[in-house]
Amino acid sequence: MxxxxxxxxxxxxxxxxxxxxxxxxxxxxxxxxxxxFTTFILANVVRTxxxxxxxxxxxxASYFYTYWSLAILDTVLQLSxxxxxxxxxxxxLGIWARDLRGSFVWLxxxxxxxxIGLTWLATPHARLWMQVVVIKGSFFSSACMSELxxxxxxxxxxxxxxxxxxxxxxxxxxxxxxxxxxxxxxxHSYFGVxxxxxxxxxxxxxxxxxxxxxxxFWIVMLSKDAKGTRKLPESLRGQLILLQGNVxxxxxxxxxxxxx
Amino acid sequence: MIDRADIFxxxxxxxxxxxxxxxxxxxxxxxxxxxxxxxxxxxxxxxVDRSSIAEVALDVIDESGQQRNDQGCAILEPPEIWKxxxxxxxxxxxxSNSRVLIDLAxxxxxxxxxxxxxxxxxxxxAREIEWQVGRLRGAAETGKLAGAFPMxxxxxxxxxxxxxxxxxxxxxxGDPPRLAALQKAL
Numbered sequence: 056m057x058x059x060x061x062x063x064x065x066x067x068x069x070x071x072x073x074x075x076x077x078x079x080x081x082x083x084x085x086x087x088x089x090x091x092f093t094t095f096i097l098a099n100v101v102r103t104x105x106x107x108x109x110x111x112x113x114x115x116a117s118y119f120y121t122y123w124s125l126a127i128l129d130t131v132l133q134l135s136x137x138x139x140x141x142x143x144x145x146x147x148l149g150i151w152a153r154d155l156r157g158s159f160v161w162l163x164x165x166x167x168x169x170x171i172g173l174t175w176l177a178t179p180h181a182r183l184w185m186q187v188v189v190i191k192g193s194f195f196s197s198a199c200m201s202e203l204x205x206x207x208x209x210x211x212x213x214x215x216x217x218x219x220x221x222x223x224x225x226x227x228x229x230x231x232x233x234x235x236x237x238x239x240x241x242x243h244s245y246f247g248v249x250x251x252x253x254x255x256x257x258x259x260x261x262x263x264x265x266x267x268x269x270x271x272f273w274i275v276m277l278s279k280d281a282k283g284t285r286k287l288p289e290s291l292r293g294q295l296i297l298l299q300g301n302v303x304x305x306x307x308x309x310x311x312x313x314x315x
Numbered sequence: 316m317i318d319r320a321d322i323f324x325x326x327x328x329x330x331x332x333x334x335x336x337x338x339x340x341x342x343x344x345x346x347x348x349x350x351x352x353x354x355x356x357x358x359x360x361x362x363v364d365r366s367s368i369a370e371v372a373l374d375v376i377d378e379s380g381q382q383r384n385d386q387g388c389a390i391l392e393p394p395e396i397w398k399x400x401x402x403x404x405x406x407x408x409x410x411s412n413s414r415v416l417i418d419l420a421x422x423x424x425x426x427x428x429x430x431x432x433x434x435x436x437x438x439x440x441a442r443e444i445e446w447q448v449g450r451l452r453g454a455a456e457t458g459k460l461a462g463a464f465p466m467x468x469x470x471x472x473x474x475x476x477x478x479x480x481x482x483x484x485x486x487x488x489g490d491p492p493r494l495a496a497l498q499k500a501l
Contacts, residue, residue, distance in 0.1 A: 147435050154442040173330060176323040198330070205334045212341040215417045215438050234334055241327040245320055 166202035180247030204230030220281035372476035
């Protein structure tokens with residue numbers, strides 16, 4: 056595979072940015088709150104190094120299989136990051152908010168149906184069936200991700216559940232990148248890779264630029280501390296525990312009344 | 316002639332446009348609610364007759380929120396409940412106020428994040444009220460409002476009453492100077 060100077064620059068910039076972000080996550084102890092996100096960033100570092108080694112020492116076939124195996128892993132980890140962000144937002148007391156469980160099912164099902172519909176409409180021009188699968192698969196993945204992040208914003212606001220500072224920043228970065236990625240993957244599908252791959256390569260460079268901006272945003276935001284909070288006085292803490300006991304009891308009574 | 320690729324691009328444009336519009340709308344809503352100050356929150360409360368709500372609620376629950384089982388409970392007739400709550404408009408005002416009450420609890424939670432547990436219970440109560448009002452709207456559309464109102468309306472009133480009591484308790488402990496303003500607004 057022939058790599059241009061620009062390709063190598065993106066490769067090096069991606070590796071460097073991920074290494075810096077990984078350092079931020081480790082030094083600022085963010086990995087304790089975001090273990091899946093940290094794994095996702097670590098996997099990107101490993102992926103870049105692995106692909107470089109296969110490119111230098113391997114052959115075309117081994118590069119192909121390594122690249123797509125790691126791309127699938129990357130997609131799985133991105134979805135896991137979505138889960139982590141949902142978990143940190145919609146489990147304020149350690150369990151999933153019971154008023155939102157139905158909405159989650161509708162959101163996930165709706166996102167998949169819409170993404171399948173759009174992917175079905177795509178007719179990428181390609182020489183190999185594998186290229187069609189890759190282009191359609193990437194589009195489907197980006198469409199789902201963007202829907203899930205926008206759905207997360209809508210659900211949290213509708214339900215009145217606030218985002219924690221760093222959760223908001225990670226979600227904003229990945230959400231904006233996903234929406235840009237939808238446009239780029241749609242461009243990949245529209246222009247295809249039939250005769251001239253120049254447009255495909257240019258769009259890929261745009262995607263990498265958008266992603267690097269996203270990583271830079273995470274580096275800056277995750278290196279900052281969240282807004283300071285005030286310590287709850289001990290007397291108030293005790294009163295709140297008592298009050299909470301009463302609240303639980305009252306809600307049970309109201310529910311019993313409803314069912315009677 | 317329009318081919319499938321053009322339809323695809325059009326569909327993607329609508330899809331992305333919709334996503335951005337939804338994200339911007341909710342992002343602005345979230346931003347507004349975090350920038351609310353105390354006075355602007357109180358100004359959003361709609362006027363409701365608190366004594367009437369208490370009368371409807373205390374017909375089925377006692378002051379502590381426990382269900383009443385004595386002989387004098389559940390004596391209000393459907394027309395009385397309808398009149399006391401101000402009909403459908405009155406219940407919708409409760410729904411609107413329940414959203415404001417969540418923001419008030421959120422306000423306190425911002426200052427004392429450890430009050431999260433109570434704030435979450437308040438939020439769940441507000442969602443219950445929304446659910447009850449949703450059932451009432453459904454009944455109104457199918458022409459069964461008169462039959463459904465005493466059941467759902469009284470439950471919404473009971474949930475609202477308990478929620479306001481809880482909020483007042485919370486502010487009494489956490490922010491006494493502002494308790495008087497809240498009591499007046501509720």
